[in-house]
Amino acid sequence: MRPLVLAAGLALAAALSPLATARAGGCPEEHRLTRPRAIEEAPDVATLREILTTVDLKGWRGVGDVLLRTRRLIVLPGGIVPTHQHDDRPSIVTVVVGEITEHSAFCAVPILHRTGETTPEFGPGHAHWWENRGSQPVILISSDVVPQEMMQDPHM
Structure with missing residues:
Protein backbone atom coordinates (compact mmCIF):
# COMPACT_ATOMS: atom_id res chain seq x y z
CA MET A 1 0.00 0.00 0.00
CA ARG A 2 2.97 2.35 0.58
CA PRO A 3 3.82 2.73 -3.16
CA LEU A 4 0.15 3.54 -3.86
CA VAL A 5 0.16 6.24 -1.16
CA LEU A 6 3.41 7.74 -2.53
CA ALA A 7 2.06 7.68 -6.10
CA ALA A 8 -1.18 9.27 -4.93
CA GLY A 9 0.70 12.04 -3.13
CA LEU A 10 2.88 12.80 -6.15
CA ALA A 11 -0.12 12.72 -8.46
CA LEU A 12 -2.06 15.03 -6.13
CA ALA A 13 0.78 17.57 -6.12
CA ALA A 14 0.93 17.45 -9.91
CA ALA A 15 -2.83 17.62 -10.27
CA LEU A 16 -3.07 20.66 -8.06
CA SER A 17 -0.39 22.64 -9.88
CA PRO A 18 -1.82 25.29 -12.22
CA LEU A 19 -0.05 23.82 -15.25
CA ALA A 20 -1.35 20.29 -14.72
CA THR A 21 -4.93 21.06 -13.79
CA ALA A 22 -7.47 21.04 -16.59
CA ARG A 23 -11.22 21.08 -16.71
CA ALA A 24 -12.52 17.56 -17.11
CA GLY A 25 -13.35 15.98 -20.39
CA GLY A 26 -16.80 17.29 -21.06
CA CYS A 27 -19.73 15.99 -22.95
CA PRO A 28 -19.20 16.42 -26.72
CA GLU A 29 -21.33 19.30 -27.99
CA GLU A 30 -23.40 17.04 -30.25
CA HIS A 31 -24.32 14.81 -27.27
CA ARG A 32 -25.17 17.51 -24.72
CA LEU A 33 -28.74 17.49 -23.50
CA THR A 34 -30.64 20.62 -22.49
CA ALA A 46 -15.74 -1.36 -4.66
CA THR A 47 -15.45 2.33 -3.73
CA LEU A 48 -13.54 3.34 -0.61
CA ARG A 49 -14.27 6.74 0.95
CA GLU A 50 -12.20 8.63 3.48
CA ILE A 51 -13.13 12.02 4.89
CA LEU A 52 -9.96 14.10 4.92
CA THR A 53 -11.40 17.19 6.60
CA THR A 54 -14.56 19.20 7.19
CA VAL A 55 -15.35 22.84 7.93
CA ASP A 56 -18.58 23.71 9.74
CA LEU A 57 -20.21 26.56 7.78
CA ARG A 69 -16.19 18.39 3.24
CA THR A 70 -13.17 17.03 1.38
CA ARG A 71 -12.87 13.30 0.78
CA ARG A 72 -10.58 10.87 -0.98
CA LEU A 73 -12.38 8.19 -2.97
CA ILE A 74 -10.55 5.14 -4.25
CA VAL A 75 -12.52 3.38 -6.96
CA LEU A 76 -11.11 -0.10 -7.45
CA PRO A 77 -11.07 -1.78 -10.88
CA GLY A 78 -14.69 -2.54 -11.79
CA GLY A 79 -15.80 -0.18 -9.02
CA ILE A 80 -18.80 2.14 -9.24
CA VAL A 81 -19.65 5.40 -7.49
CA PRO A 82 -23.43 4.91 -7.35
CA THR A 83 -26.06 7.06 -8.99
CA HIS A 84 -26.47 10.27 -7.04
CA GLN A 85 -27.72 13.81 -7.54
CA HIS A 86 -26.30 17.29 -7.13
CA ASP A 87 -29.51 19.34 -7.24
CA ASP A 88 -28.74 20.63 -3.76
CA ARG A 89 -25.13 19.52 -3.14
CA PRO A 90 -22.43 21.47 -4.96
CA SER A 91 -19.24 19.49 -5.48
CA ILE A 92 -15.90 19.69 -7.26
CA VAL A 93 -14.06 16.47 -8.14
CA THR A 94 -10.42 16.13 -9.20
CA VAL A 95 -9.05 12.94 -10.74
CA VAL A 96 -5.75 12.44 -8.91
CA VAL A 97 -4.78 9.09 -10.43
CA GLY A 98 -6.29 7.14 -13.32
CA GLU A 99 -9.23 7.41 -15.67
CA ILE A 100 -12.89 7.15 -14.77
CA THR A 101 -16.08 7.15 -16.84
CA GLU A 102 -19.05 9.32 -15.91
CA HIS A 103 -22.65 8.59 -16.92
CA SER A 104 -24.50 11.92 -16.76
CA ALA A 105 -28.16 12.87 -17.04
CA PHE A 106 -27.07 15.77 -19.28
CA CYS A 107 -24.97 13.76 -21.76
CA ALA A 108 -26.14 11.06 -24.16
CA VAL A 109 -22.74 9.29 -24.10
CA PRO A 110 -20.28 8.37 -21.32
CA ILE A 111 -17.65 11.00 -20.43
CA LEU A 112 -14.02 9.98 -19.78
CA HIS A 113 -12.19 11.91 -17.03
CA ARG A 114 -8.38 11.62 -16.77
CA THR A 115 -5.64 12.34 -14.23
CA GLY A 116 -5.40 16.06 -13.41
CA GLU A 117 -8.87 16.95 -14.67
CA THR A 118 -11.43 18.71 -12.49
CA THR A 119 -15.19 18.79 -12.87
CA PRO A 120 -17.91 20.81 -11.11
CA GLU A 121 -21.13 19.05 -10.09
CA PHE A 122 -24.19 21.11 -9.29
CA GLY A 123 -27.60 22.20 -10.49
CA PRO A 124 -31.18 21.13 -11.14
CA GLY A 125 -31.34 17.65 -12.66
CA HIS A 126 -27.59 17.01 -12.22
CA ALA A 127 -27.53 13.26 -11.64
CA HIS A 128 -24.77 10.85 -12.56
CA TRP A 129 -22.70 7.81 -11.67
CA TRP A 130 -19.04 6.92 -12.25
CA GLU A 131 -17.30 3.65 -13.10
CA ASN A 132 -13.71 2.47 -13.23
CA ARG A 133 -13.41 0.45 -16.43
CA GLY A 134 -9.64 0.13 -16.07
CA SER A 135 -7.32 -2.35 -14.37
CA GLN A 136 -5.87 0.09 -11.78
CA PRO A 137 -7.48 1.92 -8.85
CA VAL A 138 -8.69 5.47 -9.55
CA ILE A 139 -8.13 8.11 -6.86
CA LEU A 140 -10.47 11.09 -6.66
CA ILE A 141 -10.51 14.11 -4.36
CA SER A 142 -14.02 15.46 -3.84
CA SER A 143 -15.00 18.63 -2.02
CA ASP A 144 -18.69 19.26 -1.45
CA VAL A 145 -21.16 21.15 0.71
CA VAL A 146 -23.36 18.77 2.67
CA PRO A 147 -26.05 19.08 5.34
CA GLN A 148 -25.10 17.62 8.74
CA GLU A 149 -27.60 14.74 8.35
CA MET A 150 -25.91 13.59 5.12
CA MET A 151 -22.71 12.87 7.06
CA GLN A 152 -24.45 9.79 8.52
CA ASP A 153 -24.69 8.13 5.06
CA PRO A 154 -21.32 6.55 4.23
CA HIS A 155 -22.15 6.51 0.49
CA MET A 156 -22.82 10.24 0.19
Missing part, protein backbone atom coordinates in the same frame (compact mmCIF):
# COMPACT_ATOMS: atom_id res chain seq x y z
CA ARG A 35 -33.00 18.60 -20.28
CA PRO A 36 -31.85 15.76 -18.06
CA ARG A 37 -32.50 12.20 -19.18
CA ALA A 38 -33.29 9.26 -16.94
CA ILE A 39 -30.16 7.30 -16.08
CA GLU A 40 -29.83 3.86 -14.58
CA GLU A 41 -29.58 3.33 -10.84
CA ALA A 42 -26.03 2.06 -10.54
CA PRO A 43 -25.09 0.33 -7.27
CA ASP A 44 -22.19 1.18 -4.96
CA VAL A 45 -19.37 -1.22 -5.86
CA LYS A 58 -23.18 27.05 10.12
CA GLY A 59 -23.85 30.76 10.51
CA TRP A 60 -21.25 31.88 7.97
CA ARG A 61 -22.95 34.52 5.80
CA GLY A 62 -26.34 33.20 6.85
CA VAL A 63 -25.62 29.64 5.78
CA GLY A 64 -27.57 26.92 7.57
CA ASP A 65 -26.33 23.74 9.22
CA VAL A 66 -23.94 22.55 6.47
CA LEU A 67 -20.35 21.37 6.18
CA LEU A 68 -17.68 21.87 3.56
